[in-house]
Structure formats: C-alpha cells, structure tokens
Amino acid sequence: MSLALAFQLLIQGILLGGIYGLTAVGLSLIFGVMGVINFAHGQMMVMGMYISYWLLVLLGLDPYLSLPLAAGAIFVLGYVMQSTVVNRILDFPEAMQVLPLVAMGLILENLALLFWGPDPRSPSTALGLATFTLGSATVDVSRLIAFGLAIAFTVFLVLFLKKSATGKRIRAAADNRLGAQLVGIKVDRVNNIAFGLGAATTGAAGALLLPLMPVSPYLGHDFTTTAFVVVILGGMGNLLGALVGGLILGVTESLATLALPATLKQVVSFGLLVLIMLYKPQGLFGGRR
C-alpha cells in the first residue's frame, strides 16, 4: 500500500462525501421539521438521476444544466407526498408512520423499473471523463464540480432557513407546531415546502451523481441507508452536521477499501451507524432527539 493510493482515496472520499452530505441534508431537514424519517429518500434521489438522464438523452441537456429541472421535479414530488400522505400521518403511532414512507419508496423504485427497465444505464456526459492531476492524485472534474455544488447548495439551504421569511416559518413549525399555528403560520403548507425542499436537495444530488455512476432502479435502498448513516453521524435535524457527517462517511468508506473489498465498504458504514446510535445518539454535533 502506498501513500499515494491513500491520498487518492482520501480525495475521492472527500469529493463523494459532499454528495452524501447534500442528500443527507434533505433527510435531516425533513426529520427536523416533521419528525418523520423519509424512507423513500434514496428512491427520490434515483428519480432525480433518471430525470436528468432523460433530459440528457432526449434533449441533450447536460446534467449540470438540467439540475434545476430535476431538483424542481423532485420538489413537486415531495410537496405532493407531504400534502397527500405525510401530513395525515404525523400524529400516528410510529409503526404506522414508517409503513407509508417505505411503501412510497417501493412505489418509486418500481415506477423506475417500469419506465427504464432493470439494466444500469451510464450516459456519457461532456465532462464525464475529464480529469486533472493534483500532486500524485488524479481528480475527476465532474466529481469536483459535484462536490462544489453540493457544498454550495447546503450552505444556501442553511442560509435560506436562517434568513428568509419562509425559512423562519419552517423553523418555527419545527420548533413548536402548536405555537406556530397559534401565531398564524399555515403549518401544513410550511410542512409541504419543507418536505419539498428536502426532496429537492436529494433530487439535485441525484443529478450531480449521474455523470459519476450508472443509474439503476435498485440503487435507492443503498442511498437511503447511506443518508441514514450520515444523518445519525451529524445529529438528526442538524443540517451542517449532516454535511460534515457526509464528508466523514465518504472518507471512511473510501479508505476502508484499502483493507476490504469495495463491496464490503458498506459494512463499515453500517457498523459506524450502530456504534454512533449506541454511544452518541445525539450525533457528533448534536441534534434533536
């Protein structure tokens, strides 16, 4: 094992971690506001990938250009899901909250299967194979762009929640639903927007991933569980924590391939997940529990 290899893996891990972070930010936002876990999160990300895939193949739009469309489409999907289903189940016992969202994931996964078939598809994009060297390591341009945009989106989302009126309403509803209702906030609609935003980030993450890996309907589970790990690492409901958690997980998984076959790297992340839940359930950076 050489140091150069480790350095290469470190860089790859950091870059991938940005995307992990972006999708986890969405999951964390949804949990923070509604207190439900979006078990369909990864499947929404896959939908984002397929939408930008379609726009690429049918209209020739590069994923970076179609990203707003993919994110917008998944925003609508999330908004509709929240307004038709999730708003009704917020007061249900937990077993009954888990099932509809799991079912939603099942529906999205199989819709993808119906539309695009089971075979993985890897479209070639303009920047797909472009690279440059940094010291001893090679850096994919598309990974770097994905990383940069992922960080930018996360920062933007955090600022939006802190500064804008809608963001303040979302935080108020998250803090105290009844109190927010009393001061005249339409909590249901605020919830819809929050779920839509959380969904949009994962849709954007999907568009960013498209140039990096082949898309298939069954990727969703892995994305969902990865997002769980990241969110629990960073602390449920803590958005910046989710971003940092994403970086940590990206690097850990990447470096784990030094010792383990690549297909086993997830064992490391699940192991990490269990340990964090047991010993630091509030996450590394604190969160809502």
Add this chain to the structure above:
Amino acid sequence: MRRLYLLLGLLLAVLLLLPLVLDKYLLGIFVMIFYYAYLGQSWNVLTGYTGHISLGHALYVGIGAYVSTFLAQKFGLTPWLGMLAGGALAAVVALGLGYLGFRFGLRGVYFVILTISCAEIARLVVSHIDAVGSFSGIFLDFHPGFANFQFRGNVHYYYISLGFMVLGSLAVHLLARSRTGRLMVAIREDEQAALALGVDSFKYSMIAIAISAFMTSLAGTFYANYVFYLSPNSMFGMALSIDLILRPIIGGLGTVLGPIIGSFVLTPLSEVSRTYFAQSGLEGLHLVLYGVLAILVVLFMRQGILVYLARALRPWLKLEE
C-alpha cells in the same frame, strides 16, 4: 366467542380438504398465503404485541434458510433438525441485537434503523462467504423424501405450511393470553408506565425478540426447501423485510387473526398480479399497486381489516364488544 371458534374450525376443515380439488398452481398460491401469514405472525410477536418496530426481519429468514441448507449440504443433517439449529442461531443473533437496542434505549425510528443495519450487514457479509455461495447463492439439489424436506408437487408443502400457520398462530394466541404476553402489551402501550409498575421491560422485550426471531427463521428453512434457491439479496434483502410486515399491518397489528386475514387478502393479489403483469411486460407494476394499497390502508383503515370484519360479523358470531 364459541361461534367464532366453530367458524375457525370449519374454515380449517375446508383448508384441510382443499388439496383434493385444487391443482398445483392454486395450491402454490395457498402455500404462499400460509407462508406469509406465518411470517407475519412471527413478526407480530415483536412489533404487534411488544411494540418494537423491526424492519429487518429478513435477517432471521436468511439465517434459518442458510443454516439448515448449509448443514444439510455439508453434513447431511436433515433440515428438520437444521431448522432448529437455524432457529437457535436466529434467537441468539436477535438477543444480541435486542441487547444493543433495548439496553441502550433505542426506540422508535432508531430501533428501526438498528434492525435495518443488522440485516444489511448480514446480507453483505453472507455475500462474501464462499462456503455459502457468496453473491450467487446456493442451489439446492432435488432429493425428494420426508427426511430431506423436499417433495414432488405441492400437496406436502401445502400441509406443512398450513401446519406452520396454524401452530404458529396457536402459539401466539397462547402467548398473548399468558402473563408474559400481557406484559408485552403493557410495554407496547406505555413503556414508562409499565416500568413504573415494576414490569421488567428489558426482559420481556428480549423474550419477545427471541421468540419472534426463532419463529421467523423456521419459515426460512421451509422457503429454502420450497424454491430450491437461496441468494443473499432474496433472503436477507430489505424487500423481504418490507414484504413480510405488510400483511399483519393490513390485517390488523397485534391480533392473532390479523396476519392471516392480511395474507388471505394480499398474497393472492400479489401472486396473481405479479404473474399477470410480468406476462404483459409490466414487471414491477404489482409492487406499485402494493405500495398504493399499503398507503391507503394506513390512511383510511388504520386498525386493519380485522376490525371491520369483526364489526360486520359481530351480531352473527355473538362477539362481545
């Protein structure tokens, strides 16, 4: 109440006679009905009665299937005994998982995530063990005979799976009426209150998860010897974990008849629609409908079909309120 038992006895008698008139395909559908009813019943012990939500029960199905098959292929041990070995291992694994979950106070979604993680870890690890076929899984050779748990046609499987469902449901019925079962329900209803009254919540949660895992893993052995093929994804995957919780939820959580009714409603629907849609090139559509149905049931029939059925039959069966 007596009329209810009479009705159930009558239905059982009909089920016992059905193989006289049904062909192999229809028997196969009934085998799946009984299989999923039994799986749902096993899961019901932990989630329906004790209130700890598991979304990783495929873990125990996988352990049951792999242990008995491995022992049969390597040492020629009959799956009837291998089944018990698998059950014992599943119970031990479940106790380990339960210890972590219950001792460290993981509740609700945190416990759900713990169960998912453990099942996924098992799936990935089994995918890398060459002795059990790693990614590609195990094909079972066909040696019909009672000792090998393998039979020609579906009649034997029909009676075995019916036995699983009936005995499993009877066991859960007796458990639910016992002191242990009532304490489990107390934990489900309000764990803090139960603790305050001196219920050892940890102990009874551990009992529940061990029983649930043991029962679940027996179904794994059955399934392995029914389809003759095991793979990490089909036996440990999350799809199975989701599949096996739908029936008890649709039928009625925390009731003995719920998983059975749920399975009688959902399994034929899923089996028939799967074959039908696959033939017309719409693979996956049945799972979409499945998901829609699950959402509708949660939104509009939260307590499951059983409650409505009981209400409709109450005057005739003379059930008490």
